[in-house]
Amino acid sequence: MSNLSFSHQEIKAFRSATPGVRQVVHFNNAGAALMPEVVGNKVIEYIQHELNYGGYETAAKYSSEIDTVYSALAKYLNCTPSEIAIMENATVAWGQAYQSIPLEPGDTILTSISEYASNYIPFLQLKKRLGVAVKAIPNDDHGQIDVTALSEMIHDRVKLIAITHVPTNGGLVNPAAKVGAIAREHDIWYLLDACQSVGQMPLNVEELGCDFLSATSRKYLRGPRGVGFLYVSQDKVSQIEPAVLDLQGAEWKTKEIYTARKDARKFENWESNLAGVVGLAKAVEYMLELGVERIWARIQHLADYLRSELVKIPGLEVHDLGEVKCGIVSFTSSTKVQPLKAQLHEAGFNVSIIQPSYTLLDMQARDLGKMIRASVHYYNTVEEIDRFVDFLRKI
Template sequence: MNINKFRDDTPGTKKVIHFNNAGASLMPRTVSESVINYLREESLYGGYETAHKNRESIEQTYSAIGNFIHAQPNEIALLENATAAWNMAFFSIDFKKGDRILTSKAEYASNYLAYLRLKEKVDIQIEVIANDEYGQTSVTSLEKMMGENVKLISITHIPTNSGLVNPVEKIGEVAQKYDCFYLVDACQSVGQYPVDVQNIGCDMLSTTGRKYLRGPRGTGFLYVKKNKIENLLPPFIDLHAAEWISEKEYEIRSDARRFENWEMNYAGIMGLKKAVQYASDIGINRIWKRLTNLAEKLRWELAKLPKITVHDIGEIKGGIVTFTVDSESADDVQNYLSNKGINVSTTSKKSTLLDMEERNLSHLVRASVHYYNTETEIDKFIDTVKKIANK
């Protein structure tokens, strides 16, 4: 990998050490310029006119995403973020009284809140799958829970904390034996991990553009398996998702764009397309290998420091590294690092309540690396954290 080229392509690497890729990655120049150029064209010629002129280029986004995750273009819907995409999929399912939702202990707060919101309206059951000895969702436990009234298996692939990579492919093998939906939250995994919807066997998968894809904020997409689209009715539709036929009739689209709405951030979409193409040109397997090696080095170096505890779990770990510093709050550590030109974030119990409570954790520092980071940056990070620990 030509790391120097990727860093030259990324102006932000000259300004900061960016270990907050699980929040929002630094964009390559080609991504940010595509957004700026499109906005400039809109300002000169008009929004509708610019969209019409760039229609073919906009359409290519669906193919670019489809190729990247091994889906068809008509199985892709463009949305403004991962939560919007996930909610559109989830609330499209026709839940009935007594239906069961099986989910993971590491489930993200926004998803679990949706389960609770649904339960207020429909008497469904929310059941949490136990973890295995590695701290990941237990496939064996899932198999024992399967059976009558399971309507949905909903799994966060790579949680917002803990480095964990859940075994979504093995979970998919179980799901395909039953008449239920399988929804994967891939918010942290697309652009980091080799996501292949055929290997996963999921019916729906949601993600964002801003994290490991290195796209702009305000972008995301939803994958829906072609043979499941007709079984899902979006919670709301507009004149883009459906056609008004008569006073009492409408006809909804037959492709995944039934989950979209008419108004879109086309400048952001142009950036998203460039981000997907940029990652595709590098190769997701090369990206995964590089960033996991960097993350392992970071974990190893942190674990050697006094007063530092690394809190990552899972048989397979990704690019997210979480830790605590004795007698220092996560926020204070983040602020100290920020003042030294190092970007990290924090994660708290309110984001992954079940996981954090089980592990008796409240707040963590989250350092998340990407392929354009360097070993030298890790060394500088470790030296800075060492100073915090020695205060």
């Protein structure tokens, strides 16, 4: 057993702390992972308190617990609590970030081939409204961002590099730190979508070299839905303003004057889902207690095993790209995707379907239709994978 492995006892413990594993084999962790019991209970406890004592009064009582979300996320990402802003979800975080960057007609945004629809569509809007150019960085032979090609695409009108770390449609982990080194070298704004990498792997914003990192709670962090966050580097925060500032982000001083906060929280809205926030805080603390390196090692081990078993099934094709692969496994089979998912669901296996339009550039480039996405987490087991593979083999 390597020092990154969890013991049988530990596996038993975190599985028994996850009520969902007693109902289903959950391979939809890239959709929304199963919450640990402590996380779900915290959300319920918070809402119960609101029910009895009122929303504002509950927020006051829980204020120090609400604050732990900033310190816990900062510990995970190697930044300061003042560099974290709580958002509704990753899409809002991404939007808040790119809209704050002063772009002008003729500027260029560089993004990735495997970009998520909700990241790319707003750039097409910017192209239409503002006249910016939007270019996708080509992939290398591993199917990940080609950093040499990226270097060659840099010119003085490139104002933003905005890419996804782990795309929605497969196991690829893009070389985000190498992209960050290029962005820093040329002093270009760098926005990293870490929506699907947070909670799976160690993340260090210093090493990644990003100015912004956007993410959600419900996926590999195992937090509740309806909450996410944005990291904004302290070095850059004073140079930008969110597209919309409210009284959380700024103070109204006189008839004509407001002053914006000096930290990342100027990107927040005053109103937020605080039950979700305390749940997210718990989820991050829970993950840090288990150890992110160990979580990452187990996820990779389980996903590698799943891929190695799936490729043995005739008619089934695995489509994951990249030199480094994560817990997301995408595949097609000779059976149609929709009925296959329904059959799996019936048999107690949760997976999701990837539509080509979610990551259009990549899916068109690879001529792929709908795929099944089976995304594993550390609380899954080899035995669950064996049952899943057996079931697929039989049908």
